[in-house]
Amino acid sequence: MKSNRILALIDCNNFFVSCERVFRPDLEGRPVVVLSSNDGCAVARSNEAKALGIPMGAPAFKYRQVFEEHKVVKFSANFELYGDMSRRIVQILTDITPRIEIYSIDECFLDLSELSIADLTAWGKAVRQTVWEQVGIPVSIGIATSKTLAKLASERAKKDQSLGGVLSFIGLPEPAISQYRQQLPIGDVWGVGWRMTPKLRTYGLETAEDLRRFSPQLAQQLMGIRGRQLIAELNGISCHSFEQIGRKAKSIARTRTFGEDVSDLYIIESAIASFAVQAAFKLRKSGQLTRRAALFLTTSRFKPGYKSWTSEVVFEQPTADSGTLAAALVQSLGKLHNPINLYHRAGVWLSDFIDEQQLQTDLLGHISLDFHHKSGQRMQSFDAINRRYGRGTITFAAEKLAKRWQPKQQLRSPHYVSDWADLPIVRGRR
DNA sequence: TCTGGGGTCCTAGGACCC
DNA sequence: TCTGGGGTCCTAGGACCC
Numbered sequence: 001m002k003s004n005r006i007l008a009l010i011d012c013n014n015f016f017v018s019c020e021r022v023f024r025p026d027l028e029g030r031p032v033v034v035l036s037s038n039d040g041c042a043v044a045r046s047n048e049a050k051a052l053g054i055p056m057g058a059p060a061f062k063y064r065q066v067f068e069e070h071k072v073v074k075f076s077a078n079f080e081l082y083g084d085m086s087r088r089i090v091q092i093l094t095d096i097t098p099r100i101e102i103y104s105i106d107e108c109f110l111d112l113s114e115l116s117i118a119d120l121t122a123w124g125k126a127v128r129q130t131v132w133e134q135v136g137i138p139v140s141i142g143i144a145t146s147k148t149l150a151k152l153a154s155e156r157a158k159k160d161q162s163l164g165g166v167l168s169f170i171g172l173p174e175p176a177i178s179q180y181r182q183q184l185p186i187g188d189v190w191g192v193g194w195r196m197t198p199k200l201r202t203y204g205l206e207t208a209e210d211l212r213r214f215s216p217q218l219a220q221q222l223m224g225i226r227g228r229q230l231i232a233e234l235n236g237i238s239c240h241s242f243e244q245i246g247r248k249a250k251s252i253a254r255t256r257t258f259g260e261d262v263s264d265l266y267i268i269e270s271a272i273a274s275f276a277v278q279a280a281f282k283l284r285k286s287g288q289l290t291r292r293a294a295l296f297l298t299t300s301r302f303k304p305g306y307k308s309w310t311s312e313v314v315f316e317q318p319t320a321d322s323g324t325l326a327a328a329l330v331q332s333l334g335k336l337h338n339p340i341n342l343y344h345r346a347g348v349w350l351s352d353f354i355d356e357q358q359l360q361t362d363l364l365g366h367i368s369l370d371f372h373h374k375s376g377q378r379m380q381s382f383d384a385i386n387r388r389y390g391r392g393t394i395t396f397a398a399e400k401l402a403k404r405w406q407p408k409q410q411l412r413s414p415h416y417v418s419d420w421a422d423l424p425i426v427r428g429r430r
Numbered sequence: 431t432c433t434g435g436g437g438t439c440c441t442a443g444g445a446c447c448c
Numbered sequence: 449t450c451t452g453g454g455g456t457c458c459t460a461g462g463a464c465c466c
Contacts, residue, residue, distance in 0.1 A: 015466095036434035043434065043466095061432035077434085104437090104466045193464050224440060226464085253436055302433060347435090407434090 005238045006112040006143065006170055008124065009150040010093060010131075013138045013158060015106035016044035019085045020075050022136040023416050023424055031072040035060055037407040038257055039076055076412040084417045088135045094245075096127065101243045109147060111242055124166035143168035147240045148233035149177075151190045152208060156180055169236075181209035181234065191230045196223060208234055248286050248353070254279045255347025258405040261300065265337050268297070268346060269330050271405040273398035275348035276326040283350055284379060289318035289359060292352035295329050297336060300344040311336045318354045321375040322382065325350075326396055346405075 012018060016034040021027050031048035035041065042049075042058040052070055054063055060074075067074065086105045093100055099111035117123045124141040131139050142153025149169055157167040169177050187197035189208045199222060205211050211219075212234040219227030229239040254275035262268060272295055283290055291314060298308040311332040319325065329348060359372070386393050414422035 038432085038434075041433050057433080059433040064432090079435095107466075191464070195463060223463090226440075249437080251437070255435060257434065300433090345434095 004113065005145055005242075006115075006120070007145065007147055007150045007238070007242075008110045008112055008120075008141055008143045009103075009147070009154045010089075010108045010110065010127065011140045011142070011151075011154045011158065012089070012106040013140055014044055014046050015086075015137070016075075016077065016082055017046045017049075018137045019082050020078075020413055021046075022085070023413065027073055031070055032075070033058075033067075033072055034075045034077050035411065036077060037409065038259065039074070039408060039411060040257065043077060074411050076409040078413050078415070080415055080418045081413065085135060085137060089131055089137060089139075092131055092134060093127075098245075099242070100245055102245060109150070109242065112143070120168040120170050121166050124168065125164060128165050139165065141166045143170055145170070145236040146233040146238040148190050148230065149236055152180065152184055152234075155184070155188070177236075178209055178212075181212055182207050184208040186211060189230070189234070191226060191233075248288060248355075249282075250353065251349065251351040252279045252282050252286075252290075253347060253349045255296075255345065255349075256405070256407055257345045258343065259408045260404065261342045261344050262405060263339050263342050264402075265334070265339065267402040267404050268337060268343060269333060269398060270402040271346050272329050272333050272348060273326040273396055275346070276329045277322040277396055277399055279348050279350050280320055280322040280325045280379075281383065283353070284320045284383065286353075287356045288353040289320045289356060290325075290350040290353055291315050291318050292350065293325055293329055294349045294351075295333060295336070296347050296349070297333075297341075297343050298345045299342060303344075307341075309336050317372070318359060319372075319375065320356075321379055323378075323396060324375065326398055330398060 017032045020032065020034065027046075029048065030046070031052055031054075032046040033042045033049050033054060034044040036043045039060055041060060042054055042056065042063070045054050045056070049072055052066055052072070054066060054072075060067075066072065082105060090100070090102060090108060093108055093110060097110055097112070097115060099114070101109040101111075103109055112120070120143050124143060128139055128141060131137060140154045140158035142150040142155070142157055143166075144150040144153050153167040153169055157163045157165055160167075167180075169180075184207055186192055186200050186205050186207055187194070189211060192200065192211075200211065203214070203218070205214060212231060214231060216228045216231050219231050221227075223230070232239050256271065256275070258271070275295075276293070292312065293315070294310055294312040296308055296310040299306055313328045313332055315324075315328075325348075382394060414424075416422055416424055
């Protein structure tokens, strides 16, 4: 636990919408939403859309009228675009300090403790300006001695126009910080979800400030160790560790809601094989091998008789081979699948990883390295071809068997930054 | 007709051992 | 027969995040 830290949270405003607007400046000032796969529900809203009362996760079919009435502009999520924009911002921040933690696609923490910045608010405004000029994304910045307070500050900076997008708690007198905590409802505190909110309310806790003054012992009883840590964090004492860039994933998942409900085995096989290949690719990129792969099938959550099935495969020899994983999962799918069911969603989940490097040294002798090397070489060629000639140039046969499971994406914006054919065209005037 | 996808951490409880 | 305490490891499930 360290309390002399200075942490900044850089949080992109309405990130997915802001990304779309970079290439569609005509959408400035208009209500815009980005929809999840299958164009099912809203996962990002512009301020104008929020003002129309469209909540996060709003099912599109329920809001069709609002969309039409107010001419809301809709996009299918374009994650290649968002990922690329995110990397550009991370690059700018990394140039400021290597002490950076990528928390999510639209949020980064910076550890400023060693930088001795005289005026943190002015510093924040300069960073904001740089990101705006170089990438075109508006950000909010919160600065404090703990992540939870930095988060709270950035939320405030986002909402309160007079702050100019930046709020620093460093050097602020305690009563002033308490005022900000009082403005945050308990349910909006980072780490308090919809389950805990009503419980905490029964103890009379309505705001972040109330929680800050709450008994740590009682909080631990109610919420586990996280409750005690949360109170310390709200008091400016840093409990959450700072994860530098380079940390590796502990699990990798690929899941999809199908474009339409299906029961045919061969269609689901195609989906599972495809998920396995994608997950394996990500696993290889992280330089790891897996010992455990699972798959699941579910019916629709919103229909009566909702059911889910899972099946797990454990590997004697850790692997990152697309073929091995796809074959094993498709085989266990065969045992799980029953044609009387109408499946709505499926997924593949890899876990229990081991580092490639570590495999060479630790497990020498226990594992057939020859097997491992052959698979490694095959996968290297596989990845190299797809890198060079484009994703999907070569695939496994099982992936291609059927398309019916693939989600619908009718409103996706072009791949402006990842496909030559979609490059925006700039016309000059003479 | 129509409601996303990808993660992390913590905890309780079972299996197993001495 | 059916009785004890203590420890570790593993896993499923809960809660949270964006």
